Amino acid sequence: MHGNRRYHAPAVPLLKVEYQMISAPASENSGAEIFHVDDRTVACDGGDGALGHPRVFLRITDRDVVCPYCSRHYILNDGAGHDTGH
Numbered sequence: 001m002h003g004n005r006r007y008h009a010p011a012v013p014l015l016k017v018e019y020q021m022i023s024a025p026a027s028e029n030s031g032a033e034i035f036h037v038d039d040r041t042v043a044c045d046g047g048d049g050a051l052g053h054p055r056v057f058l059r060i061t062d063r064d065v066v067c068p069y070c071s072r073h074y075i076l077n078d079g080a081g082h083d084t085g086h
């Protein structure tokens with residue numbers, strides 16, 4: 001009876017990592033919708049579904065604005081919103 005049973009650690013490393021290839025969508029803003037508007041003031045309520053939120057008014061100061069609630073992207077149409085009479 002040899003009490004000293006030496007256990008040999010397996011030579012095969014246990015680091016068998018299965019890399020999960022997360023297929024990221026091509027668009028960087030996944031799920032975000034893009035709306036082209038003609039007015040610099042946009043009223044957004046998120047629409048239907050989980051992204052719905054109280055209506056807020058977004059002001060397009062440059063060329064586009066992103067709703068902080070639902071990440072909708074509003075892009076001002078070319079030739080629209082020229083506030084020359086400001």
Ligand SMILES: [Zn+2]
Binds near residue numbers: 053067071
């Ligand atoms: Zn919104």
